[in-house]
Amino acid sequence: MSDVIKTDALIVGAGPVGLFAVFELGLLDIKSHLVDILPKIGGQCAELYPEKPIYDIPGFPSVTGQGLIDNLMKQIEPFHPEFHLSEMVASVESIGTDTAPLFRVTTDAATQFETKSLIIAAGGGSFQPKKPPIPEIDTYEEKSVFYAVRRMEDLRGRDVLIVGGGDSALDWTLNLQPIARRVTLMHRRDEFRAAPHSVEQMRSLVAEGKMDLRIGQVTGLRGDHGLLSSALCRGTDNAEFEISCNAMLPFFGLTMKLGPIANWGLSLSENLVPVDTEKFETSTPGIFAIGDINTYPGKLKLILSGFHEGALAAQRVYRYVYPDKRLTFQYTTSSSSLQKKLGVEG
Amino acid sequence: MTKLQFVDFGGTARVVEAPVGSTVMEAAIKNAVPGIEAECGGACACATCHVYIDDAWQAIVGPPTSMEEDMLDFAYDVRPNSRLSCQIKVTDQLDGLIVHTPERQA
Numbered sequence: 001m002s003d004v005i006k007t008d009a010l011i012v013g014a015g016p017v018g019l020f021a022v023f024e025l026g027l028l029d030i031k032s033h034l035v036d037i038l039p040k041i042g043g044q045c046a047e048l049y050p051e052k053p054i055y056d057i058p059g060f061p062s063v064t065g066q067g068l069i070d071n072l073m074k075q076i077e078p079f080h081p082e083f084h085l086s087e088m089v090a091s092v093e094s095i096g097t098d099t100a101p102l103f104r105v106t107t108d109a110a111t112q113f114e115t116k117s118l119i120i121a122a123g124g125g126s127f128q129p130k131k132p133p134i135p136e137i138d139t140y141e142e143k144s145v146f147y148a149v150r151r152m153e154d155l156r157g158r159d160v161l162i163v164g165g166g167d168s169a170l171d172w173t174l175n176l177q178p179i180a181r182r183v184t185l186m187h188r189r190d191e192f193r194a195a196p197h198s199v200e201q202m203r204s205l206v207a208e209g210k211m212d213l214r215i216g217q218v219t220g221l222r223g224d225h226g227l228l229s230s231a232l233c234r235g236t237d238n239a240e241f242e243i244s245c246n247a248m249l250p251f252f253g254l255t256m257k258l259g260p261i262a263n264w265g266l267s268l269s270e271n272l273v274p275v276d277t278e279k280f281e282t283s284t285p286g287i288f289a290i291g292d293i294n295t296y297p298g299k300l301k302l303i304l305s306g307f308h309e310g311a312l313a314a315q316r317v318y319r320y321v322y323p324d325k326r327l328t329f330q331y332t333t334s335s336s337s338l339q340k341k342l343g344v345e346g
Numbered sequence: 347m348t349k350l351q352f353v354d355f356g357g358t359a360r361v362v363e364a365p366v367g368s369t370v371m372e373a374a375i376k377n378a379v380p381g382i383e384a385e386c387g388g389a390c391a392c393a394t395c396h397v398y399i400d401d402a403w404q405a406i407v408g409p410p411t412s413m414e415e416d417m418l419d420f421a422y423d424v425r426p427n428s429r430l431s432c433q434i435k436v437t438d439q440l441d442g443l444i445v446h447t448p449e450r451q452a
Contacts, residue, residue, distance in 0.1 A: 255452035
């Protein structure tokens with residue numbers, strides 16, 4: 001077990017709102033760590049619509065999802081936030097008091113934090129793999145059906161069925177083809193949205209007889225005690241066929257689920273976290289919720305609302321982190337001390 | 347205004363009105379039609395506004411674009427009449443359109 005990381009603020013979610021909270025906290029000398037379940041920074045902006053223009057960010061007539069994230073990263077650089085990616089906060093335990101909150105936070109990778117404030121900026125929740133509509137698939141999960149490849153070695157010598165037509169499906173087809181006994185790729189149509197280069201490589205392996213490509217959808221699984229023996233499939237012409245396999249990897253993208261937040265002892269309302277509109281604090285002092293994950297009368301799910309919420313939450317976090325100091329409101333345009341923090345002092 | 351009918355997995359039908367130029371997804375969200383999630387808000391980026399076009403309407407609604415086809419790969423239980431409702435623009439021709447929502451979106 002690694003050492004406990006002590007921090008002033010722990011932000012759950014590295015989307016635009018979580019990133020801007022780093023800025024507002026940083027101006028108040030509050031250091032942030034961020035945890036995100038995705039392997040990359042940017043949340044929905046980077047995962048769902050990196051190339052799509054956003055038109056309602058103040059001061060940007062048009063900026064792409066990734067463009068906004070890149071700019072935010074540049075903006076928060078002076079505050080050296082630390083990121084813990086591909087990790088999900090699994091549990092939150094209160095070890096402080098209402099006036100001096102302290103939380104022990106543990107991720108699914110066993111990283112432990114001790115933080116004076118917890119800021120939930122988790123958007124629509126955590127991204128988790130979509131499950132295909134196959135009866136009883138849950139009885140095979142983690143035994144012979146996997147939504148991610150953790151160790152390639154586990155699949156050595158196996159008959160692997162990969163389902164999907166995107167980059168994950170194609171990349172794993174190409175990576176596993178040399179070590180699996182046989183790889184079969186199944187997709188619902190003979191067109192692939194994956195990178196053309198990977199598709200070409202896959203097609204030449206098929207032409208050389210080194211792997212199989214089948215067009216259709218998996219409709220059922222056969223096996224015993226979670227160990228797969230074959231997949232029942234239906235082709236585009238409705239013909240039924242069976243593919244013998246002892247491992248299946250479905251790649252149908254990601255969806256958002258609230259996940260473990262439901263177990264943190266917060267009062268929830270329709271999978272959203274109610275907060276006040278002064279501090280954006282939850283029913284638990286020291287735990288805040290900002291951005292799409294929160295709810296309050298008049299809430300608008302806009303990125304700009306999340307920016308505002310982060311700024312106000314930061315003011316309250318300051319009182320927990322520096323209970324004896326007085327907070328004077330300052331502008332970045334005129335305050336030399338803020339400019340010093342930003343590294344732009346003249 | 348164009349009338350649109352959403353039939354859920356259990357067979358319950360709901361009729362909503364949608365202004366010409368909006369999308370079928372927007373009409374569903376505005377009227378809190380269950381079975382449409384639209385996580386991404388209409389960017390053709392999530393496949394959680396998936397619907398099945400009623401047989402009688404398929405020719406009028408037409409097939410998905412290639413970008414939409416790509417996104418349909420992510421949808422749950424895709425069928426030949428699958429579309430993403432955020433990509434269907436409401437027109438006068440669609441008055442009375444019937445779409446079926448899937449058992450679940452993801």
